[in-house]
Amino acid sequence: xxxxKTVIILLAMAAVSTQCCTYHKKNKSGPLxxxxxxxxxxxxxxxxxxxxxxxxxxxxxxxxxxxxxTMETAVSNAPGGPNPVASDTRFSIGSCTKxxxxxxxxxxxxxxxxxxxxxxxxxxxxxxxxDESMKPRIDPAIRIRDLLDHRTGIDDYLGASYxxxxxxxxxxxxxxxKTLSHVDSPVYTFDGANRANNKFDYSNTNYIILGIILxxxxxxxxxDYISQNFLTPLGLGSTFMAGVEPYLGLTSIPGTMAVxxxxxxxxxxxxxxxxSPDAVAVYSSTWTCGNMVSTAADMAKWIRHYYNLQRGYGxxxxxxxxxxPLSTGYxxxxxxxxxxxxxxxxxxxxxxxxxxTIIGFNSLVFYIPSRDVSLAVLINDHRPERWKILHVFMxxxxxxx
Numbered sequence: 155x156x157x158x159k160t161v162i163i164l165l166a167m168a169a170v171s172t173q174c175c176t177y178h179k180k181n182k183s184g185p186l187x188x189x190x191x192x193x194x195x196x197x198x199x200x201x202x203x204x205x206x207x208x209x210x211x212x213x214x215x216x217x218x219x220x221x222x223x224t225m226e227t228a229v230s231n232a233p234g235g236p237n238p239v240a241s242d243t244r245f246s247i248g249s250c251t252k253x254x255x256x257x258x259x260x261x262x263x264x265x266x267x268x269x270x271x272x273x274x275x276x277x278x279x280x281x282x283x284x285d286e287s288m289k290p291r292i293d294p295a296i297r298i299r300d301l302l303d304h305r306t307g308i309d310d311y312l313g314a315s316y317x318x319x320x321x322x323x324x325x326x327x328x329x330x331x332k333t334l335s336h337v338d339s340p341v342y343t344f345d346g347a348n349r350a351n352n353k354f355d356y357s358n359t360n361y362i363i364l365g366i367i368l369x370x371x372x373x374x375x376x377x378d379y380i381s382q383n384f385l386t387p388l389g390l391g392s393t394f395m396a397g398v399e400p401y402l403g404l405t406s407i408p409g410t411m412a413v414x415x416x417x418x419x420x421x422x423x424x425x426x427x428x429x430s431p432d433a434v435a436v437y438s439s440t441w442t443c444g445n446m447v448s449t450a451a452d453m454a455k456w457i458r459h460y461y462n463l464q465r466g467y468g469x470x471x472x473x474x475x476x477x478x479p480l481s482t483g484y485x486x487x488x489x490x491x492x493x494x495x496x497x498x499x500x501x502x503x504x505x506x507x508x509x510x511t512i513i514g515f516n517s518l519v520f521y522i523p524s525r526d527v528s529l530a531v532l533i534n535d536h537r538p539e540r541w542k543i544l545h546v547f548m549x550x551x552x553x554x555x
Contacts, residue, residue, distance in 0.1 A: 194553040201550035202230040205531075208546060211538040212415050212422060213239040214531060216547065217450035219458060221526035227451060235422075237413040237534075244392060244447045245412045245532035246404075246437075247517045248510025251395075251446040252361045253460050254380050256302055256493025258368050260467055261383055263298075267371050270299040277367050284366075291337050292363070295346030301360040302492040303476060307344045310357040311336040320439065324430040327402065328439040330366055334359070354476035354490060358443040361493075365442025375399075376442050388459060393448040396437035403432025407447055412534040414514015425514030425536065436513060444512050453519045453530035457507050461521040461528075464494055470506070482541035484548075499548050505529075509540065518544050527551055 195201035198218060206214045212235060218226045231238035239245075262268040275294035278284040284292065292308055300306045316336040337359050345351040365376050372379050377395040385393050392409060394401050404411050414425035429436050437445040448456075464470050469492045480488035480497070487498040497505050497520075507520035516533040518540055529547060533540070 195546075195550040197228075198226045198550060199228040199230070201546055202228040205543040205546035206230040206232070209539040209543045211533055211535040211543070213237075213412065213534050214543065215239050215241060215243060215245065215412075215450040216532070217241075217454040217530045218547075218551070219454045219528045225451060225454065239412050239534065240410070241451065242392065242449055243410050243412045244394070244407055244449055245517065245534060246396070246414065246447050246510075246512050246515040247453065247519070247532065248440075248444045248512035248515060249358070250448075250453065250508045250510040250517050250519050251440075251442065251444050252493050253456070253508050253519075254384060254446065255361050255364050255368065255376070255442045257384060257460060257463055258376070258379055259298065259302065259364055260463065260469075260492075262368070262371055264467070268298060268367070270302075271297050273297050274363070277370070278363075281370065283370055288334065291339060292334075292359075293340070293344035293346070296344055298364075298367070299492070300344075300349075300352065301364050303474065303490060304354055304356045304360055305349075305352045305476065306357065306360055307340040307342040307352060307355060308357050308359045308363075309338040309340055311359050311362070313338065316439070320435045321428060323435055324428075325403070325432055325434045326438075327434055328397075328441075330362055330441060333362055333439045333441065354478060356478070356490070358440070361443035362441060368442070384456075384459075388455060390448070390452045390456060393446065393452045393456070395446050397434060397441065397445045398438065402438070403434050404437070404447070405432050411447065412515070412532075414534050414536065416514065416536050429513060433513070440512065444510065448532075450530040450532050453517070453532070454528045457519045457521045457530060458528040460494070461506050461523070464492070464506075469494075484541045484545035499545070501548065501552060503548065503552065505544075505548075511536065516540050520544075522551065525551060 195204060202214050202216050213231045215229045227241040229239050229241055273294060274296045279294050296306045311333055313336060341355050368376055377398055394407050396404055396407060401407050415422045416425055474491040475489040478488045478490045485497045485499055489496045494506055495508055503524060505520035505522050510517035514534060514536050516535060516538050518531040521528045531543060531547060
């Protein structure tokens with residue numbers, strides 16, 4: 155029993171990108187440029203097969219929308235493996251959920267129901283939504299803008315105690331109070347007087363708090379608000395929230411849901427081995443920081459809209475971004491803004507969007523302005539070499555059309 159608990163804790167879930175697409179001059183005649191030139195793929199299917207094989211992952215579903223609105227889709231499954239995916243298979247998108255929450259907050263700001271500088275004291279403590287006892291862990295001076303760009307110092311609830319609870323009762327329904335009970339002492343003391351001292355530190359808790367604010371201000375459930383303002387108008391009919399009514403468990407999601415996998419000591423193990431097929435505790439606890447499921451096609455449509463939404467509000471300016479850690483040779487820079495990542499490919503091309511990780515799944519969803527192309531890559535593997543996968547698709551997209 156203890157061994158299993160150790161395994162699931164070690165499989166800790168991280169609930170959880172641009173303009174010029176020409177080569178830097180220093181790379182034009184070097185080995186990198188030559189490698190990129192030789193590594194083109196004739197079709198999206200060929201690229202998907204290469205990405206899956208190179209990363210050694212289970213299955214990939216990918217969608218690309220070109221500048222003229224045409225969409226390409228492809229799937230790649232490990233040969234002979236069980237539970238293959240199709241283009242309409244639903245995947246958990248993890249932290250890409252945050253893009254829908256950020257967009258909802260932007261809409262409330264536009265309607266003057268919220269302001270970027272509104273504080274948690276005004277929004278949650280004065281209204282008695284949060285108890286005063288939370289103040290040492292969630293500073294009342296934190297503003298909406300600090301939550302959006304992860305400059306709060308709030309501890310990420312995804313710690314050992316959380317995973318132990320998830321493993322112990324995988325089908326328990328959580329509310330945000332239970333999730334927040336796993337928030338520990340701050341990573342740093344939030345400085346309300348000199349806010350420049352508050353550094354970027356990614357925390358899923360920030361978007362749980364934004365979810366609480368969203369529901370308090372609108373008087374609606376987060377799923378209802380997102381459906382009314384984004385899913386229905388944009389025709390994203392294959393995108394849902396799991397862990398909340400009416401879809402408490404993964405098995406209740408309409409359509410075919412992908413089976414998530416963990417690579418444990420070189421063997422593929424279904425995630426449901428550890429958290430049950432419905433995974434109610436995982437999805438109800440991750441809520442507005444990571445509980446949504448979708449298809450690659452829906453996410454490719456969404457990320458184009460989301461990028462243009464951010465641009466329209468003026469939130470893509472450099473002043474809103476903080477450098478973020480990045481450990482890969484395929485991408486050279488990463489920064490984080492208001493619910494959006496910006497990454498630079500080795501070719502010099504910039505991508506804007508978000509990534510997501512949740513037990514059994516991974517996602518990479520980006521818009522490439524210089525090509526006016528959106529790309530969504532969904533993977534049913536908790537810890538794939540996702541930057542390698544994204545690099546392969548960049549090679550395909552940079553090929554002359």
